[in-house]
Amino acid sequence: AQGPIRIGASLSLTGTYAKLGNYQNEGYKLCAKQANEHGGLLGRKIEFVVYDDQSAPSTAVRLYEKLITEDKVDAVIGPYSSPVTEASANVTEKYKKVMVTPLAATTSIFKRPPDKKRYYLFMVISPAEAYLEGLVDMAAKRGLKTIAIVNEDTLFAKAAGDGAAELANKRGMQVVFREGYPKGNQDFSAILTKIRAANPEVLAASTYFDDAIAITRQMKELNVNPKMYGITVGGDLPEFYDLLKQNAEYITGATQWETTLPYPGNREFSDAYKKEFGREPVYHSAAGYAGCVIYLEAVKRAGTLDSDKVRDVLLKLEMKTAFGDFKVDQDGFQTAHKMVTTQWQDGKKVIVWPDELANGKLRFPTPPWNQR
Amino acid sequence: MATPVLDIDRLRKRFGGVTAVDGVSLRLEAGRIYGLIGPNGSGKTTLFNCITGVERRDEGRVVFGGERVDGLRPWEIAQKGIGRTFQVIRVFPELSALENLLVVTRDRLAAARERADRLLRFVKLDGLRDEYAGNLSYGQQKLLEFVRMLMRDPTLILLDEPAAGVNRTLLNDLLEAVRQLRDRGKTILLVEHDMKVVMGLCETVFVLDHGEKIAEGAPGVIQTDERVIEAYFGR
Amino acid sequence: MSQRVALAAPVAVALALAAYPVVASGYEVRATLQIFMWIVLAGSWNLISGLTGYVSFGHVAFFGAGAYAGAILISKAGWPWLAAALVGGGAAVLLALVIGYPCLRLKGPYFAIAMLGLNEVLRALVSYFEGLTGGGNGLSLPTLDATVPIYYVMGLTAVAVTVLTYLIITSRFGLRLMTIREDEVAAEAMGIDTARHKLYAFLLSAAGPGIAGALTARDQGYIEPISVFPLATTITMIVMVLFGGKGTVWGPVLGAVVLFVAQEVVWARYPYVHPLLFGALIVAVVLLMPRGVLGILQVRYRLPRTI
Amino acid sequence: MNVVVTPAMLGQVVISGILSGALYAMVALGLALIFGVMRIINVAHGPLLMLGAYATYFLSTALGINPYLTVPVSMAMLFVVGVLLERTLVFRVVDAPELSSLLLTFGVSIALVNLAQLLFTSDLRSVEYLTGAWVVGPFALSKSRVVAFVFAGALTGLAFLFLGRTKLGKAIRATSQSREVAMVCGIDVQRIHLVTFGLAAALAAAGGALIAVIVAIQPEMGQIWTFKSFLVIVLGGAGNYPGALLGGILLGLIEQVASLFLTTQLSEVVAYVLLVAILLVRPTGLLGGRQT
Amino acid sequence: MSRELLTAYELVGGYGTIDILHGVSLNVGAGEIVTVIGPNGAGKSTAFKTIVGFLRPKSGRVVFNGEEITGMRPDLVLRRGLAYVPQGRLVFPQMTVLENLEMGAYTVTEQARIRTALARAYELFPILFERRRQKAGTLSGGEQQMLAIGRALMTAPRLILLDEPSLGLSPKFVTLIFDKLAEMRRAGYTLMLVEQNAARALALADRAYALELGRNRFEGPGTALLADPEVKRLYLGA
Ligand SMILES: Nc1ncnc2c1ncn2[C@@H]1O[C@H](COP(=O)(O)OP(=O)(O)OP(=O)(O)O)[C@@H](O)[C@H]1O
Ligand SMILES: Nc1ncnc2c1ncn2[C@@H]1O[C@H](COP(=O)(O)OP(=O)(O)OP(=O)(O)O)[C@@H](O)[C@H]1O
Ligand SMILES: [Mg+2]
């Protein structure tokens, strides 16, 4: 008999992205476990070989090289974060390895000029540019005219900020303030003072979780009161409310996925996840899970691990997973998956956008801090 | 009168409120040994520091060999031919005794080595040539510093308390060496509190007090100067 | 006799390494390439900090500067990578020249923090001028697999840095650099132009990291501000030099090889505790062998400084 | 697209700068103490601050008490941690060259952070207490920052009284200038080192405790504080204690004003360029006058 | 002869693995002035540092006032009444002269004793009183030496070890210091000093030792050594 099919990945188990990288890892684990319970893949068991890249692209590059040339894994799957993917993809392309990369949301990784085109890389989640679409759309519908955008100056956050600015312009809103801040910044007083002076109706923060907390707290300290305030990553996490309590009310978050969404198999996934890891899954877990499921499905349909054959399948594949729809264009760029926007209402996370997936109405406008 | 080797004109240096050197003028001629004495804190070391550029003077001029050197960097002044020792020893502790000497010249290595060996033998440190300078005793370091200064063959030599802490027997050799240097045309200015040394060696003595020059003359004359006795010798 | 061995051994090792890519796997080549990079970095840090005692806490700045200079030339101007790497080294040297003048006048911890600051400033500037550098988005280079040729160039750079270190340490120029570490005031009063010596050492110490930065950028195909200016890289260089023995010729080489291999072979297996192990290792090196392996050998066997 | 700076904004930013500056000063004072007495740059200063923050977090949530009441307890706990660190590791490198202690404490710092990560996980925690602001005219005064300012001012004042007036404080200063002479004077130098390290850790802990009420905490929060404290003491003059106060306020102001007029990206650049400029004019920092 | 106050017996030791002392013995009786002379590098300073506890001897014993203090820490040695003035005028540069003197009395708790000690130091060195508010680091070398000696007096020690007290002092102060040393003996202090100003120090001493290469070479009454032709030739440079 043949040994197991070994799938290699480098993940951010420690370092800046440790928390999210571990969620993704759990998604992979659950996927492998379930697949093995259902007879494995091509009649073989699946086994993940995971290394820690400490959230550093340079380490990830070396680790993918190691996975492919030393460990001779049968397949690879994506790391966490856009920068790490951007660097690692060069290695997987070199060895012509298909890589489904579930947590890279930056368009520029996939949409590239012809001389830099990537053939074997596949996206799973919605692009960064779509994160703030819900916020902008809801604001525009309510006749709001001005928006301020802050973003961390990194690949993903900046793309999300750019996306928001572009959408806002399209919808006739005016971007009255836009500034990037360096990664690791903790003090937002000056930025928020400027925002208060610009007095926007909407504030969009394109950040990761830590900064989302810091910005929100400092908004209250500086008494910055926009009518709507939305966040990309972080605003949707349960910890966001745990930390900020009632100060999280009215704030919208963007997410790729929610437990409550009516996708096929979603309930089952959530239950299994809770049983396995003892807590609610977040979208990073779900995306990791779905990425793995999609890859396995493609291999199954191709009937082989051969990269070119699997690639052909993936390019044509249309699939509904617990995470939502999957379909890519010729660049491997995701086109079917939908973002949702949530809002904290009385301690509960309510989906308020898009209308077809919503389970509640947006509370609007946001009252000043001292009246919440 | 021959042109002086060193001509200091109304040099002044302040530290906050204290004027450590207060308008001192000195002229040194070639081939002579001068003494610089004065009570503790009268500004002798500071004067040395100003001459060698280690401290920046506030006012005044220093002319060495017909060229103004005040305002130059210490290494430029040293390269023009002023050598000095420090009152508080400053050898290079983690270089060997030999390396301490080799490092300061740009001569060809073989020549430098030969010269260094000779100098180390002279101060009886040849047995310790490969020892780290920092491991030498106080007096040994002092001697090492003296010969390191000689490595560059300076024309003007400033010695800050060369006798302090040096064993008397060795000191005699040292003083003899200073005389020989003088005979070879070098000019020497030394700060020293040991009157035997000053009187036995110097041809002219300057006396500082509170940063000012209060007397100048032959040792015998200085010793009987009322102001000097009052300020320096006591009683 | 032993002198011939001392010469023959490195030559044999060099020949073996030159032939290595033919038989090695992609990963092995890349890992060895990393070792070369660390030799370049550690050896260069040793040149300025090990010899003059001016502790550069931001040496990775030169690596980052070289990486960006090289990457910009490759991606925007279409330069061949080898030329871009040389210019990367040149850019780092230029940077060292510009900042060396003011910063080398600072002493002790002041210099250390100024260098640390330089690194942060460069990162901020690179992020700010996004037109040229891509800002926080980073820069992607056209796909091209050049790992093997880069392996050779990096290897040659490592050899060059080591040979340079040997030449300096055995010369009086090297001794003069050490007098700066020992007592700068005395050195000046003895006629040593310390400012110029420091600057030369500083410039020499910038070239290697600059070249290594550009080569790494080319090899990796993607750089971003955060990943080419990490403080951790500076710390790793320092620990490598300290481990091997600072102020020595082979210390940085030894440190780079041992620590990299340890990290890759041992620690990678313990993802959650390996930073902890790294911390413990630093503590152990400092406490148990402050002079480094070669430093201990030097003292114990009275070996010359030039090992 | 960006906004015009009005005097009210400037005022707001100056207030923010001074408020955070006082905190910088207090935290940096601990670093300055250790540097002064032991000639050690304690890179683990920030991680000690992080431990102080966790101490306050756990105490105030577990016991359900006002987080400000836990400040002295956190300080006492970290005093002990500081003493233990000194006794087990740091005392071994007091005589070693600068670089050894720098690296040793760096190793300790990495270990502390990762230990905290294993023990407390890297999840953010926060002490929700006294959020929001007092609004005074066009200015918003963050409540928690004002309280932190008052605490920091008082603790810094106490520290200065201790150093300037008490025998132990003077002995600490004496030891910072010459260990050998201190020993000759009968000062138990090892005990002074212990006390100094403990005291510095306690000051860091106070900072951590106050910060815990201002921002969410996590194991890696400390490094940036090491970094800033380092900046502060260099600005003020390393080993000069009043200099730390001046440097702290100055850094707070520079950062804020620069972020206001330029961008947050460039505020760091401005702070460093200014730092280097100051050092070039005054090579030993603003108030530093230590001769070699 | 008077009661033995300090006995250093057959000290062997040095720095790290290198032995400097190869069996040095020094005795001081209560009320004596003992001078130690010897060429540079003989191990005089090393012997002092070993006695007061900066260095630990490999073998040999140090007994002070009937109590064994071999290898005891310097601050504990001081508390037992043995003060030490190191070679090279060491002071606290950033503290005022007054604070320096106060630190000298660190082990003293009674304020009254500190005040008397302070008055005594100022009496001996009036310049210290004049400069009491000046930072010690800005004093000249000689002033610093006076401060260092003054500081050692602050504990009213039973025995003071002075390593080259006249180093770098102007003749006026060298004379003054030797006078004061004599005066201190009359007042009941016991002193042991290392001096390169050997002639003067021997003239003052009750007894003297000459060290060479880490061993005792000559020993006897100060005046006897002074008169010894070989001592003269070797150490006095006559
Ligand atoms: N860096 C400094 N800062 C402030 N004052 C200083 C400084 N250096 C020297 N002084 C002061 O300047 C004066 C002259 O000092 P200097 O060292 O030149 O004296 P000196 O004549 O060499 O004395 P000595 O014979 O004791 O060595 C002293 O009063 C001293 O206090
Ligand atoms: N820290 C040290 N490490 C190693 N060796 C040392 C150290 N200090 C001194 N020595 C060596 O010990 C020997 C004796 O030194 P010591 O200072 O006791 O001499 P000394 O008799 O006081 O001389 P001096 O009159 O010059 O002060 C010297 O040869 C010196 O090289
Ligand atoms: Mg002097």
Ligand SMILES: [Mg+2]
């Ligand atoms: Mg001595």
